[in-house]
Amino acid sequence: MAAATAPPDTEESRCVLDREGIDALVRELRADGHTVVGPTVRDSAVVLDELAGAEELPWGWGVELEAGHYRIVRRTDGAGFAHSAGPQSWKNFLHPERVRQWTADRAPDGTMTVRKEPPSPVSFAFLGVRPCDLSAVRIQDRVMTGGRHRDDAYRERRTGAFLIVVECTEPGATCFCVSMDTGPAAHPGYDLALTEVVDEAGHRFLARAGTPEGAELLRRLPHRPADEATSGAARRSVEDAAGRMGRTMPPASLRELMAGSLDAARWDDVAARCLTCGNCTMACPTCFCTTTEDVTDLTGDHAERWRRWESCYDLDFSHLPGGSVRASPRSRYRQWLTHKLGTWWDQFGSSGCVGCGRCIVWCPVGIDITEEAHALHQEGLRRQDGREDGAR
Amino acid sequence: MTGSDRPRLGVFKFASCDGCQLTLLDCEEELLPLAAELEVAHFAEASSDIRPGPYQLALVEGSVSTPEHLERIRRIRAESRHLVTIGACATAGGIQALRNSADGDAFRATVYAEPEYIESLATSTPVSAHVPVDFELRGCPIDRGQLLEVITSFLAGRRPDIPDHSVCFACKRRGTTCLPVARGIPCLGPVTHAGCGALCPAYGRGCYGCFGPSASTNMPAMIPLLRSDGMSDGDIVRFLHTYNVEDFAALEPPGALEED
Numbered sequence: 001m002a003a004a005t006a007p008p009d010t011e012e013s014r015c016v017l018d019r020e021g022i023d024a025l026v027r028e029l030r031a032d033g034h035t036v037v038g039p040t041v042r043d044s045a046v047v048l049d050e051l052a053g054a055e056e057l058p059w060g061w062g063v064e065l066e067a068g069h070y071r072i073v074r075r076t077d078g079a080g081f082a083h084s085a086g087p088q089s090w091k092n093f094l095h096p097e098r099v100r101q102w103t104a105d106r107a108p109d110g111t112m113t114v115r116k117e118p119p120s121p122v123s124f125a126f127l128g129v130r131p132c133d134l135s136a137v138r139i140q141d142r143v144m145t146g147g148r149h150r151d152d153a154y155r156e157r158r159t160g161a162f163l164i165v166v167e168c169t170e171p172g173a174t175c176f177c178v179s180m181d182t183g184p185a186a187h188p189g190y191d192l193a194l195t196e197v198v199d200e201a202g203h204r205f206l207a208r209a210g211t212p213e214g215a216e217l218l219r220r221l222p223h224r225p226a227d228e229a230t231s232g233a234a235r236r237s238v239e240d241a242a243g244r245m246g247r248t249m250p251p252a253s254l255r256e257l258m259a260g261s262l263d264a265a266r267w268d269d270v271a272a273r274c275l276t277c278g279n280c281t282m283a284c285p286t287c288f289c290t291t292t293e294d295v296t297d298l299t300g301d302h303a304e305r306w307r308r309w310e311s312c313y314d315l316d317f318s319h320l321p322g323g324s325v326r327a328s329p330r331s332r333y334r335q336w337l338t339h340k341l342g343t344w345w346d347q348f349g350s351s352g353c354v355g356c357g358r359c360i361v362w363c364p365v366g367i368d369i370t371e372e373a374h375a376l377h378q379e380g381l382r383r384q385d386g387r388e389d390g391a392r
Numbered sequence: 393m394t395g396s397d398r399p400r401l402g403v404f405k406f407a408s409c410d411g412c413q414l415t416l417l418d419c420e421e422e423l424l425p426l427a428a429e430l431e432v433a434h435f436a437e438a439s440s441d442i443r444p445g446p447y448q449l450a451l452v453e454g455s456v457s458t459p460e461h462l463e464r465i466r467r468i469r470a471e472s473r474h475l476v477t478i479g480a481c482a483t484a485g486g487i488q489a490l491r492n493s494a495d496g497d498a499f500r501a502t503v504y505a506e507p508e509y510i511e512s513l514a515t516s517t518p519v520s521a522h523v524p525v526d527f528e529l530r531g532c533p534i535d536r537g538q539l540l541e542v543i544t545s546f547l548a549g550r551r552p553d554i555p556d557h558s559v560c561f562a563c564k565r566r567g568t569t570c571l572p573v574a575r576g577i578p579c580l581g582p583v584t585h586a587g588c589g590a591l592c593p594a595y596g597r598g599c600y601g602c603f604g605p606s607a608s609t610n611m612p613a614m615i616p617l618l619r620s621d622g623m624s625d626g627d628i629v630r631f632l633h634t635y636n637v638e639d640f641a642a643l644e645p646p647g648a649l650e651e652d
Contacts (some may be wrong), residue, residue: 043596045569068617070574087569097565275617276608277582278557282564296548298425298540309565314557315607329610364560364572364582365617 014226015218017194017205019054022080024221025164026054029125032217034162037093038127039083044072046083048092051127058083065172065246065357068366077198081128082170085357089285090126090137094157095144101292101305119152123160129190131183132175132354134165136285138189142348143288162213165190169237173246174357176370180249182354184241192218195234206234247357247370250377254351258342261376262334270372271330273365278311280359280367281336286352289317312336337372399448399547402434404468406454406461407488407516411533412479413437413453418536429547445471449546455481455516457488462513462522469523476542477519480532480635484604487532488516489638518638527552532602532635535587556607558582559599562590571598578621580631583609583643604636611643625649 017025029036030052039046040056046063057080064071065085075082104114129137137158144154168177168184177183186193191214195206206226209215250257281287291310296303310317312335318325326332344352353369360368403413417438419426433443450472456465469475477483485492491499492515500507519525529542538554545552555561559581563570571577571593579598581590585606592599618628629651632640 043569044574047567047569068573070570072574087574088567092567273610273613275558275582275610275613277560279560279564279570279582282561293553294550295541295553296544296550298422298429298544298547300544300548309561311557311561313608314555314561316555316557329608362570362573364570364579365613 013215014206014208014231015223016226016230017207017221017223019203021207021221021223022057022205023054025217026051026127028217028220029127029162032125034123034125036125036127037090039081039086041072045070046072046086048086048088048090057081057128062170063172065174065361066366067174067360067368067371068363070361078203079170079196079198081166081194081196084130084168084170084172084175085361087283087358087362089283089356089358090129090133091140091285091288093124093126094137094161095140095151095154095288098293098306098308099153101307103305104303106301117153119156122157123162124157125162125164127164127166129163129165130168130177130356131165131186132168132177132180132356133285134163134187134189135180135182135354136356137163139286139348139350139352139354140288142350143286146348162192162217163190164192164194167193167195167234167238167241169196169241171241171244171246172357172361174360174368175245175355176247176249176357177355178242178245179247179370180351180353180355185238190214195238197230197233197237199233201229201233204230206230247355247360247368249355249370250374252377254341254353254373255345257373257377257380258338260380262338264376264379266372266375266379267330267334269375270333270367271328273367274329274333275365276313276329276332277364278313279362279364280369281311281313282309283358283362284340285354285356285358286340287311291317312339337369340369341373398429398431400433400443400446401430402445402447402450402468402472403432403437404434404450404452404454405436406452406465406482406519407457408454408479408481408486410437410453412482412531413451415478415534415536415539416451419540422540426543430543446473447471448473449543450475452477452482452519453479455484455486455488455518456513456522457516458512460511465519465522474526474546475519475523476527476529476546477525478529478534478539480530480602480604481516482519483528483530484636484639485516485518487635487637490633492516492638493641527554529554529587530585530603530636531587535589537589538587555586557586558606558608559584559586559588559590559593559603562586562588563593566590566594568594571596572617572621576621578618578623578627578631580614582617583611583614583640600631600634601640602635604639605643609643611640612645612648615644615648626651 036051038051040049041058046058059080060078062073062075063083100117102116144151165186190210289310290307293306315324340352542552571579577598580601581599584601585603587603
């Protein structure tokens with residue numbers, strides 16, 4: 001986990017890696033005992049999976065994104081990190097979809113033994129964390145470990161995780177990290193940050209360390225000092241990316257917008273389109289909700305409690321005696337959006353949205369969180385105008 | 393538990409292909425422990441040792457499709473403490489319910505050389521249309537793990553953990569990339585009841601709804617998605633009208649689909 005005291009990011013602490021440097025990076029991380037997870041092409045998508053070597057990175061692949069639409073496309077520049085909004089996020093590794101909590105056994109004399117699940121010894125290195133996703137990890141840190149009820153399984157996985165951010169130089173049409181202030185440049189919290197540069201001077205990476213561990217690893221990789229041309233090209237690529245966001249959020253406090261929109265007509269409009277299939281919550285890098293699952297064997301002498309991902313789109317999620325509290329699709333979509341953009345602030349002190357665009361891309365019917373926020377904003381303005389007209 | 397202490401299990405078949413009963417026989421490693429906990433009193437597919445009721449747990453496969461079924465399902469219900477229907481036929485009428493909105497006599501005449509020997513009802517209906525059912529386990533066929541969950545929960549006296557949400561939950565949890573979004577493949581996952589573990593999408597094939605509708609569907613929004621993935625209205629009707637035809641048809645907005 002990134003320490004609070006990062007080495008100063010000066011021109012001297014920066015260096016340049018080429019493709020061999022990335023090969024060595026994966027090799028060294030594996031030699032250090034890390035399970036290296038990064039992007040790779042599988043099933044017509046850039047997915048996150050364990051990497052045996054840097055050759056498995058999606059070199060020469062990009063993505064074409066739209067609401068409800070994702071296609072991988074060939075790139076001629078050989079870039080390895082020119083993609084965004086893949087089907088998974090780092091949550092799949094830090095907050096897995098199903099985790100055993102405890103097991104219980106009943107002896108023949110009737111005595112019960114309950115054992116807490118021991119921590120998993122995994123030590124991840126995440127290669128290719130986008131700045132928006134780094135923000136998502138830090139949001140989940142607060143949710144899972146920031147309060148009174150800490151999640152030991154999450155903390156265990158997170159504490160040992162080494163984070164390598166790759167700044168975003170190729171935002172997708174569904175990206176809006178600039179609106180959420182999470183990218184495309186890396187914010188603190190990483191162990192290493194890379195910026196991919198592909199130009200006439202070659203394919204290379206501007207690298208800098210965010211922690212002493214990152215600096216130590218960087219020294220072990222074949223590298224050369226940062227030159228002005230590479231630093232400048234990296235800076236310009238990230239600045240350009242900031243100007244090429246495919247989506248924006250409305251210019252308003254989203255927290256206040258959500259609080260003031262609880263009875264908006266727009267909820268009926270979006271509910272008519274929403275499949276309530278739950279895809280947005282599962283693809284979201286910050287959605288964290290779970291339910292418990294009790295398993296018994298045929299004898300009834302052995303029982304296990306598991307925790308699995310759950311979603312506010314599931315009727316069972318708010319099922320109480322008497323039925324589901326949020327029975328209508330309208331109430332469930334509203335719950336998701338107002339929590340994500342609004343009440344998350346009250347609960348965790350930040351937005352729950354990082355602008356990665358996954359909920360837009362992976363919604364089968366292409367419901368767009370930014371479009372819904374803009375519509376709610378417009379409806380609010382119209383209502384305000386109406387009130388002012390009425391007052392006159 | 394031994395001898396007469398064990399709850400008595402009855403497995404019964406109505407109009408069906410036997411695939412769901414086979415799922416019970418497929419529980420190979422669990423079969424002996426299962427027999428230690430339950431007295432298998434009536435399971436014609438497994439044993440010709442058929443014992444009379446009462447049964448503490450009845451698993452009923454198949455739809456009610458003949459005049460004889462009408463009487464038999466009431467008898468089984470009367471003899472059973474806890475009645476669970478298993479599979480699309482028993483829970484939704486099955487593929488044979490295609491005749492419900494068609495000319496059954498014409499079907500009979502087409503299929504059978506001597507249709508006068510066939511005595512069947514005009515409709516194929518789920519067991520729950522005739523007697524109270526304690527739990528419905530969906531699927532064509534049912535999932536082995538879910539069947540064991542229903543049986544172990546019965547033995548433990550707890551509610552079975554069988555989520556009513558969509559297949560999409562299972563795809564995402566399994567890490568399967570969405571077929572409609574990433575490949576434009578038509579898929580009924582967003583409106584289909586989970587339970588199979590999202591088997592077909594994991595092998596690159598769109599879900600064809602064999603578990604029937606999930607608890608929360610939006611068919612008016614689903615139909616345009618299937619069209620945009622290249623299906624004609626006739627394709628969509630055939631896609632929806634298979635093993636759970638009655639349940640899916642009930643969700644289609646009137647006039648939304650024009651059959652070709």
